[in-house]
Amino acid sequence: MASDVAVPIANRGWDRAEQSVLWLLWGIIRRQPFTLACLVVLIAIVLVAIFAGQIAPYDPVAQSILSVNQLPSAKHWLGTDQLGRDVLSRIIFGARASLVLGVSAPVLAALIGTFLGLVGGYFGGWPDRAIGRVIDLLLAFPALLLGIIVAAALSSGFWSMLTVLIIAFAPRFARIARASTLALRQAPFVEAAIAAGLGHGVILHRHILPNIIGPIVVVLTLWIATAIRLEATLSFLGLGTRPPQPSWGNIIRDGLNAMFGSPWPIIGAGLAITVTVLAMNMVGDAVRDVLDPDTRE
């Protein structure tokens, strides 16, 4: 984990955000065709989630007693579930639950964690020690176990899942931000900034933050995949997205409850999770290789 900490000798920062994003994309694309394919798949999944209303052939919550537990047919490509709902439509709408949480939770956790780590690492003292102790404790818990524990206390639903994932993820960002900030405090350009009489806020914002953003973005992309998997798992356990709203996790749960029905809800939703997480992992690895070349395998 030593590579979490980057200590540049001068403040390079990300001068022009636009240029950096294009550079990042180019880095990903030229790396290898499979990663490019994963990026395309990911964009397709995002589009499917956004335009679910236009793409899905049926209403994902509309029930029909006349067509329950059907196998795939021309009318229902992936068949229907035990309430006669179209499985394909449910999987298409399920992408929304996955992606909304999969992106928002890591982003919010990154904001909160980075702030805590910056402040802790820069100012030190007892707040830093207190934050550090709680972070160490939370890091000892696998995210899912923490999720189950917190969800046991909260009710199910989007907001409780968001809370759970932020509590699970924020310490990971805080640790990296803290370690990098600690190292940067000793860097000559930070000492120069202090000597020049700049305020703490300016130093944190202009000199330290731009230099730790790289590792944070790397971790962010890698945790999106985990967030998507956790959303599915919590929904599967009945602690996440509330039925009848579709989520890939609760589609598999419904599929298992109707075990002697069609296996297609399980296969379809399971493959949707697998493909999304796989593509996200590959793109995340590519982002890491571009931003953090030292860790390349």
Add this chain to the structure above:
Amino acid sequence: MWRTVGLRVLDAVPTMWLVLTLVFVTMRMLPGDPAIAVLGEKATIEQLNQFRERIGLNLPLWLQYLHFLRDSVTLNFGTSFVANFTVAQLVALNLPYTIELTIAATLIGTAISVPIGVAAAVRRGEAIDSASRIFSLLGYAVPDFFLAAILLVAFSLDLGWFPINGGGEGFVDKLWHLALPALALGLIKAAFISRLTRSSLLEVLGFDYVRTARAKGAAETRVIYRHALRNALLPVVTGLGLSILSTLSGSVAVELIFGRPGVGSMLIGAIEARDYPVIQAGVVVFALFVVVVNLAMDIVYTIVDPRIGAS
């Protein structure tokens, strides 16, 4: 060394206290009245008050906190609202199944992953290396509960080779019931451990003493198994230790799928039935697991590598 181990154990006490305090805070301070949650919106004030008295919610918060700590330390969580058992009995009934599953999954995971990792490192860049990479990429992406569901549908429902649910009775029957759940968790674990074995072995193979061993004419298998692998296993053991906790959390879903008894299915069942004392006990048991596994790993490091002292 014993002093170091003792210090580690002592250090786990404040950690456990902090964990219990966080559990108490999440369970009691969050919005929502447990009395209404359990009895429903239609309960009369009298019923609600009776309930609050029964589980001690009418007491001042600090006293509730002390009672909670006492109950957790003595593992006395009262009686289940739903089943006619004390919570301690329920935990005692379910815990062995979860431990069995975790151990079996760890054994299967190790048995699959270490040979794959060694083969991939020794034949780096060859077909087997690529195959192992694809295996672990898939293992990282496939959710354990999906894999478990597929195994259940294929081997229990369609082929009828394995039982559909339950934990089994007697040794052979238990193993038979354990096979698919442990395989599902073990395969996911193997994806992670095989990568770890590969990179750890590759690193060690570059060291001077490996070159020396080769230079003095030792056979290649001897170099790999006697000299390199032994030293490469420390990070693997660490990884296995860490993966016990993720297997434990994965076991919750897997127990549910295979209808196995266990702490996970107990907790999920309690959440669905709003069986408050059982939820509390399940949460404390899982938290205890985390602290104990971390402590055990710390002690293992200290024994394996005496340079790591208590700091």
